[in-house]
Amino acid sequence: MSAQARHHSLSDMEDGGPAEKRSRVDNNQDSGMPAPTRVTSSTGQKKQTRKKKRKPLPDPCSPEDVLWNDVVSLLGSESVDHKIAQGVEWDSPFGFREEMEVEVSKLSSSGDALALGPVPHSSWVIITPFALPGEKIRVRVYRNSRLHSFADLLDVISTNPELRDNDRIKCQYFGKCSGCQYQVCLFCLLTNWYSTRQMLSYEDQLDIKRDVVIKAYHNFSKIPKSEVPTVHPTIGSPLQYRYRTKITPHFDAPPKRAREAEGANPITTIKPDWLKIGFNEIGKRTVLDIEECPIATPVLNEALGGIRSDIIRNIWSYKRGVSLLLRDSVEANMTDTPDTSDNIDNLSIDMEKHVCITDPKAIIREKVGKKYFEFPGHSFFQNNNSILIPLTDYVRDAIFPTSLELPLDQRPTHLVDAYCGSGLFSIMLSPHFQTVAGIELSADSIKFATHNTSLNKIPEGRCTFRAGDAANIFSVVSEFPRDKTALIIDPPRKGCDENFIDQLVSFRCKTVVYVSCNVHTQARDVGMILDKVQKKDSTEGGGHYVLESLRGFDLFPQTAHVESVAVLRLR
Numbered sequence: 001m002s003a004q005a006r007h008h009s010l011s012d013m014e015d016g017g018p019a020e021k022r023s024r025v026d027n028n029q030d031s032g033m034p035a036p037t038r039v040t041s042s043t044g045q046k047k048q049t050r051k052k053k054r055k056p057l058p059d060p061c062s063p064e065d066v067l068w069n070d071v072v073s074l075l076g077s078e079s080v081d082h083k084i085a086q087g088v089e090w091d092s093p094f095g096f097r098e099e100m101e102v103e104v105s106k107l108s109s110s111g112d113a114l115a116l117g118p119v120p121h122s123s124w125v126i127i128t129p130f131a132l133p134g135e136k137i138r139v140r141v142y143r144n145s146r147l148h149s150f151a152d153l154l155d156v157i158s159t160n161p162e163l164r165d166n167d168r169i170k171c172q173y174f175g176k177c178s179g180c181q182y183q184v185c186l187f188c189l190l191t192n193w194y195s196t197r198q199m200l201s202y203e204d205q206l207d208i209k210r211d212v213v214i215k216a217y218h219n220f221s222k223i224p225k226s227e228v229p230t231v232h233p234t235i236g237s238p239l240q241y242r243y244r245t246k247i248t249p250h251f252d253a254p255p256k257r258a259r260e261a262e263g264a265n266p267i268t269t270i271k272p273d274w275l276k277i278g279f280n281e282i283g284k285r286t287v288l289d290i291e292e293c294p295i296a297t298p299v300l301n302e303a304l305g306g307i308r309s310d311i312i313r314n315i316w317s318y319k320r321g322v323s324l325l326l327r328d329s330v331e332a333n334m335t336d337t338p339d340t341s342d343n344i345d346n347l348s349i350d351m352e353k354h355v356c357i358t359d360p361k362a363i364i365r366e367k368v369g370k371k372y373f374e375f376p377g378h379s380f381f382q383n384n385n386s387i388l389i390p391l392t393d394y395v396r397d398a399i400f401p402t403s404l405e406l407p408l409d410q411r412p413t414h415l416v417d418a419y420c421g422s423g424l425f426s427i428m429l430s431p432h433f434q435t436v437a438g439i440e441l442s443a444d445s446i447k448f449a450t451h452n453t454s455l456n457k458i459p460e461g462r463c464t465f466r467a468g469d470a471a472n473i474f475s476v477v478s479e480f481p482r483d484k485t486a487l488i489i490d491p492p493r494k495g496c497d498e499n500f501i502d503q504l505v506s507f508r509c510k511t512v513v514y515v516s517c518n519v520h521t522q523a524r525d526v527g528m529i530l531d532k533v534q535k536k537d538s539t540e541g542g543g544h545y546v547l548e549s550l551r552g553f554d555l556f557p558q559t560a561h562v563e564s565v566a567v568l569r570l571r
């Protein structure tokens, strides 16, 4: 669900009480309809006419669009088409703060409960957080949209014992905190990203994430069903709590009235009531005070206490709110040199000494298997270290499938790493290639990707990195032997642009492994690649891609997000 949609804004809550709000929703302002215009009738009385103006439809593949597809799938496309033909798809039967009981039918791709409205409004969908399929719930509507309304969960009247076990919830802030939304890369801010799944067993979480991958390819890839492989079970994270290596809690500066009441600015050790240091409260713009975050690594939680005390002591000196950065870093140990052999077997990282770094300019160090990665605190690195060996091994095995049993002289020798960050895939897989070329937009990350090749003593000249738009890599690697080249793509949430895809289609190397934290844009891009390659193949020859495999990786346990890996092979 979109951040916009979930965060029923302060104005929703503050400007006017329920009655005023109720009339606003009845007038369809919240549902994208314009305010009624007042005209004077022949009797001199004012009456209202309504000019219908449609709200723009969501951008394809946006979180709103993903949700709309879930709504259509629950209502059935015939019923939806019928409502649209009647022009009533924005006419919600529900008013602001209207309460009702519904039964949850399924979960949306962002992890919210979808229910049909109570009879006679069962061709309208109600969307609520924290409830599970099969549960009877009481909800209160706070916003209407196209054939659906968003509602707060008031009560779970009857639970689904097959799915829900509240004893599994390990976080005291569960149900209130939207913190994870603020802990991921910038593009993840566009989506709601919080811990909604703790009441589920881990196996159920993995199954649900597999369904998200299936649905994404069904709704967004435009690939014929017969050409979409059976999605493999989601690979679980070795750590399901204490895994996040980066958190970004925040706090507001003292409000004016508190400053005035305080007079001077004394140093204090007692936290004023208004001071909250943590993550946003779900559905609000207020901060929820967080003393520990169970999905963050232990060193971050240990540091959080001291950081909070420092803020409390100096709170009166802050003129503005602050967003903090806490990153888990392996302390540099000169006796612990990176492994230079071609063996990238996993080593336990438990022996490492970890520290919490808060300076965005400071260098963070992570260890993945036997390799080290250094990068500035402000730059991108995957946030769940515990699953990086399974993930990079999986990508390696996709490029060198044992099932193909290729003779040595036909094995891939060249790797292209698009959107390479500070070189994770390039460096982890470098022992298996003669030549690796990476590209990445952030010049800082590229500086560190190059540094990481020396840090890991990768033979000189094997890995080269350049800063720039990913599409620029194809002119650099034009001499690579296509039948022995593999391409890894790991773009941000918005996916690849069409220029990149066009050049990929012309380049057409043997294997493409597409890793993505947004399976919906991945499905769209993979569909486009297959389509464009097929058209080119039918006119120019050169082979077409098949979508060989699809699988989710749980980089984000306890949240609704899934990392998806698609493997394309040229035939």
Ligand SMILES: C[S@@+](CC[C@H](N)C(=O)[O-])C[C@H]1O[C@@H](n2cnc3c(N)ncnc32)[C@H](O)[C@@H]1O
Pocket (backbone or CB within 6 Å): 380, 381, 382, 418, 419, 420, 421, 422, 423, 424, 425, 439, 440, 441, 442, 445, 468, 469, 470, 471, 490, 491, 492, 517
């Ligand atoms: C999901 S991260 C993956 C990074 C890396 N593969 C890793 O696993 O650490 C996506 C990366 O794409 C970079 N990026 C964003 N837009 C880009 C573009 N147009 N061209 C190249 N890189 C881009 C971002 O800076 C970010 O480092």
